[in-house]
Amino acid sequence: MSETVVPTHIRCMLWGKAAGRCQYRGCNEILHIDPNTKSLMNRSYIAHIVADSPGGPRGDKVLSPKLAKDISNLMLLCDTHHRLIDVNDVAGHPVELLQAMKQEHEQRIELVTQIQEDRQSQIVLYGSNIGDHSYPISYERAVVALLPERYPADSRAIELGWKNSLYNDHEEDYWKIENENLKRQVQSKLMPLLTSGARRHISLFALAPQPLLISLGTMLSDIFPVDVYQLQREPVQKWGWDNESDDIEFHIQSPEKIHRTVALNISLSATIENNRITEVLGENVSVWTLTIKNPNNDFMKSKSHLSAFRQTIRKLMDGIKSVHGQDNRLNIFPAMAVSTAVELGRVWMPKADLPLVIYDQNKKTNKFELALEIYKNNEVVLQGNAV
Structure with a gap:
C-alpha cells in the first residue's frame, strides 16, 4: 500500500486527465458510479508506477522519493487492475508498460474532449x-x-x-x-x-x-x-x-x-x-x-x-x-x-x-x-x- 498522501490538487488533476476512468489498457471503466446500483461513489485507486518507497512494486532508491507526488508517476485505476499491477502480477507490469498505458489513455481523453461543435x-x-x-x-x-x-x-x-x-x-x-x-x-x-x-x-x-x-x-x-x-x-x-x-x-x-x-x-x-x-x-x-x-x-x-x-x-x-x-x-x-x-x-x-x-x-x-x-x-x- 502507498505510504504517501497525494495532495488534493494532484488527485484532481489526475482525475481530470483520466476523465474518471481506469487507465489500464482496455479497461476504461468509469470510476464514480457503482455498476450495479448506479449509485454515485468513488471507486478509484491512485497507483504509483514507480512505488513511493524503494521496497514497493517497481521501487527505486532514487526515483521513489522523487516521484512520490509527481502526477507523471500516478495512474487512476479500478480495484481489479490496482491489485493486478501491485500484487498479483508485478513482474508482468514493468515501469515502461504502465507509462505507455497512462500516456495512451490521457492522449485519447485529450483528443476526444477537444472535439466540439465550432460555434x-x-x-x-x-x-x-x-x-x-x-x-x-x-x-x-x-x-x-x-x-x-x-x-x-x-x-x-x-x-x-x-x-x-x-x-x-x-x-x-x-x-x-x-x-x-x-x-x-x-x-x-x-x-x-x-x-x-x-x-x-x-x-x-x-x-x-x-x-x-x-x-x-x-x-x-x-x-x-x-x-x-x-x-x-x-x-x-x-x-x-x-x-x-x-x-x-x-x-x-x-x-x-x-x-x-x-x-x-x-x-x-x-x-x-x-x-x-x-x-x-x-x-x-x-x-x-x-x-x-x-x-x-x-x-x-x-x-x-x-x-x-x-x-x-x-x-x-x-x-x-x-x-x-x-x-x-x-x-x-x-x-x-x-x-x-x-x-x-x-x-x-x-x-x-x-x-x-x-x-x-x-x-x-x-x-x-x-x-x-x-x-x-x-x-x-x-x-x-x-x-
Missing part, C-alpha cells in the same frame, strides 16, 4: 438601396442576433454591398451594376474563406431588392453552411428570430390552364394580383401562386418558418418543372421576406431546376419589370447581356 460564425452584411431607403445593417446589431448560439469569428463583418451607392432600383443600369458588384465581392471576399476552410459557417444579414437577394442565394447555394437572418419589425425592430412562434402554413394555388409560359406568384409579404403578371407576360400564361393566409411584411418570425419555406419552395419548383417541362423558364414575381428571397436562391439547383427570370416592382412606373435572369450554368443575364 464561430463569419458575419456577412449585404445591403443595397431599396427605392429611396438605404439599409439599416451594422456589425453591432448582427452580433446581438448571433449570441448566445454563435459568436463572431472576426471583430469586423465582411460587407458585400455599397453603403453609399448613388444608384436606385428604378434606374436603367441599376441591376447590371449592383449584381456585378455583388458577384465580384462574393468571389473576392467570401469564397476564398469558404473554399479554404478558414471559415466554416456564415451568418448572413441582408437587406436589398429581392432579385439581388435571390441572386446572392444562388451564389452561396446550400453547399456552404449559412444562417440567414430576418429583420423583425414588430414589436421592436431587430435582427433575429422568435423562438416561440406559431406554425406557418404555406398555400399553393395551381393554374387552371397549362400554357407554355409559366410564372410563379410569390405573395407572402404582400398580395400580387395575377393581372399584374399577365400585364407583363400576356394572357397565355400559367400562374402558380405561393401564399399564406394573411400576407404581411412581418410574417417570417422563426427558423422553423424559414425551414418550412425551404421545403415548400423546393417541392414547388420540382412540381412546376414536371408539369411544364425542363426546357422552360420560370418567371418569378416576388413579394417576400428578405430571408426567404435568399433561401429561394440557395435551394435553386443550377443543373436541375428551370432558369429563373426575376421581376421587380419599379417604384417609378408602378409595374413589374424584368430585373435578372439566372440560367442553369448560374450565369446571370441582365437586359439581354450575359454577366
Whole structure:
C-alpha cells in the first residue's frame, strides 16, 4: 500500500486527465458510479508506477522519493487492475508498460474532449438601396442576433454591398451594376474563406431588392453552411428570430390552364394580383401562386418558418418543372421576406431546376419589370447581356 498522501490538487488533476476512468489498457471503466446500483461513489485507486518507497512494486532508491507526488508517476485505476499491477502480477507490469498505458489513455481523453461543435460564425452584411431607403445593417446589431448560439469569428463583418451607392432600383443600369458588384465581392471576399476552410459557417444579414437577394442565394447555394437572418419589425425592430412562434402554413394555388409560359406568384409579404403578371407576360400564361393566409411584411418570425419555406419552395419548383417541362423558364414575381428571397436562391439547383427570370416592382412606373435572369450554368443575364 502507498505510504504517501497525494495532495488534493494532484488527485484532481489526475482525475481530470483520466476523465474518471481506469487507465489500464482496455479497461476504461468509469470510476464514480457503482455498476450495479448506479449509485454515485468513488471507486478509484491512485497507483504509483514507480512505488513511493524503494521496497514497493517497481521501487527505486532514487526515483521513489522523487516521484512520490509527481502526477507523471500516478495512474487512476479500478480495484481489479490496482491489485493486478501491485500484487498479483508485478513482474508482468514493468515501469515502461504502465507509462505507455497512462500516456495512451490521457492522449485519447485529450483528443476526444477537444472535439466540439465550432460555434464561430463569419458575419456577412449585404445591403443595397431599396427605392429611396438605404439599409439599416451594422456589425453591432448582427452580433446581438448571433449570441448566445454563435459568436463572431472576426471583430469586423465582411460587407458585400455599397453603403453609399448613388444608384436606385428604378434606374436603367441599376441591376447590371449592383449584381456585378455583388458577384465580384462574393468571389473576392467570401469564397476564398469558404473554399479554404478558414471559415466554416456564415451568418448572413441582408437587406436589398429581392432579385439581388435571390441572386446572392444562388451564389452561396446550400453547399456552404449559412444562417440567414430576418429583420423583425414588430414589436421592436431587430435582427433575429422568435423562438416561440406559431406554425406557418404555406398555400399553393395551381393554374387552371397549362400554357407554355409559366410564372410563379410569390405573395407572402404582400398580395400580387395575377393581372399584374399577365400585364407583363400576356394572357397565355400559367400562374402558380405561393401564399399564406394573411400576407404581411412581418410574417417570417422563426427558423422553423424559414425551414418550412425551404421545403415548400423546393417541392414547388420540382412540381412546376414536371408539369411544364425542363426546357422552360420560370418567371418569378416576388413579394417576400428578405430571408426567404435568399433561401429561394440557395435551394435553386443550377443543373436541375428551370432558369429563373426575376421581376421587380419599379417604384417609378408602378409595374413589374424584368430585373435578372439566372440560367442553369448560374450565369446571370441582365437586359439581354450575359454577366
